Amino acid sequence: MFPIRDHNPSGRTPFVVYALMAANILIFFSYLGIMDDARLLNRFYFDYAIIPARISDGVAFETLLTSMFLHGGWMHLAGNMLFLWIFGDNLEDEMGHLPFLLFYLTAGIGAGLIHVVTAPDSVVPTIGASGAIAGVMGGYLLLFPKARVDILLILIVYFRVFTIPAFIMLGLWLAMQFLGSLASNPDEGGVAYWAHTGGFAVGLVLCIPLWLRRGGIDFWDRTHGHPPHPEHKYKLTQSRIPKVPRK
Template sequence: MFPIRDHNPSGRTPYVTYLLLVANIAIFLSYVGLFQDPRALNALFFEYAAIPARITSGDGFRTLFSSMFLHGGWLHLAGNMLFLWIFGDNVEDEMGHIPFLVFYLATGLAAGLLHVMSAPYSPVPTVGASGAIAGVMGGYLLLFPRARVDILLILIIFFRIFPIPAWIMLVLWFALQFIGGLGSDPDAGGVAYWAHAGGFIAGIVLTLPLWLARGGPQFWNRTQGHPPHPEATYSRSRIPKVHR
């Protein structure tokens, strides 16, 4: 189950979201050829990926920033960019362009720090924008909990697209990250669950002042928990079953 679109286009052009999409894709394309050369790829990741053991030894703090713009493959990049595309524009619209950029980078750094704290001696390089994007998702949850998001559900032999409130999808996603973190060994590599969870929590915390300035619960009452724009309409919200 994963989101494919929301029903709430931004009220203004999300320049920073577009910039982040372009930056992540362009940087990935600049080194994608190194996947055919493991030695060169490892050298790149050693220099720019976040390695907890290196950071806790007092070196490589800049990699907490640079690692946010690296990805481990096409699917890693595509998944992150899809989530940023869906949730970034509305949060940017509410925050403003420059505050949103600062927010994005801050949640990414917070996610990286929590990952380092969860595995301080791990020599495994960590890459990806997912910690920062998790922060965007946390901000979206606080600002627009009832916004409609179309979910693609895949159950072995059939596919279905249907809309659900954003809070269901986002809370479920966070719960999966938290459970995954409890059941994983951060030193062994794999998914950086605690980075995802940390970014999500940081996103909620950093969005809280804006939400309170908008009136807190009164903001939800005025907007019914949706972005303050007319919803988009789609001619189809589902695809047919695919039988065996």
């Protein structure tokens, strides 16, 4: 189950979201040629990925920033860019361009620090924009909890697109990350669940002042938990998505 779009166009062109997506894609292409060379790739990750043990030793703090623009493969990159594209534009619209950029970078650095704190002796390189994007999702949940998001559900040979409120989709995502945080061992590699969980919390907290300036609970009452612009109506609705039964 993963989101494919929301129904909430932004009121301004999300230049920062586009720039961040371009930066991530171009940087990925810049080292794509060494992906099959383990020695070169390991050296590259040593220089630019988060390695908690190094930061615990008081060095390589710059990797908290550089690691946010690295990805381990096509699906890693595509998944992160999809989430950024879906949820980032509305937050940029609400915050403004420069404040959103600062918010994004702060959430990513905060997620990286939380990952270091939870695995201070790990020598496993950690890369990806998912900590920062988790922060975007946390802010989106606070500001637009009832925004409508289209979800693609795939169960073996059954697939279905349906629409649910953002708080359900994001709440389920956060719950899965938190459970993964409790069950995983960061020293063994894999998904950096604590970075996801921590980034989400950092993004939500960073958005509290904006939410309060908009009126807090009154802001929810005025907007009914939706972004301020009229919903986009897609021609392809859930009633026209076929069900494929199991044979």
